[in-house]
Amino acid sequence: MPDIDFYRAEIERMRAQVGRQRKEILQLQRAGVATAAAELLLGRMLAKIEGLCVERDRLKKEQGGPTKGRVLGGRSW
Structure with missing residues (x-):
């Protein structure tokens, strides 16, 4: 199965x-x-990209990636 970097x-x-x-x-x-x-x-190409994005997001969620809405390097207060 491909990893998140592949997607x-x-x-x-x-x-x-x-x-x-x-x-x-x-x-x-x-x-x-x-x-x-x-x-x-x-x-068809746009639909394929959408499917890849869904799969990427699923893998990111499984790996416990950053929660949605947080800015990388943002303040934590």
Whole structure:
């Protein structure tokens, strides 16, 4: 089973891909080319990222990571 670092790296990699895909869709739209298929792919990529984030959060919770809302290095008063 992959560890939390794998999920973090995969999320980061896929977010970069999504950025490139969005730029490509904009270029196609400016050129007047149909982008329906590219937008469907983008939707699937975003859904995949969401699933990876859920799994990452589950693993983080299991490992007893910092509680939500706390700032790293924040004051403890």
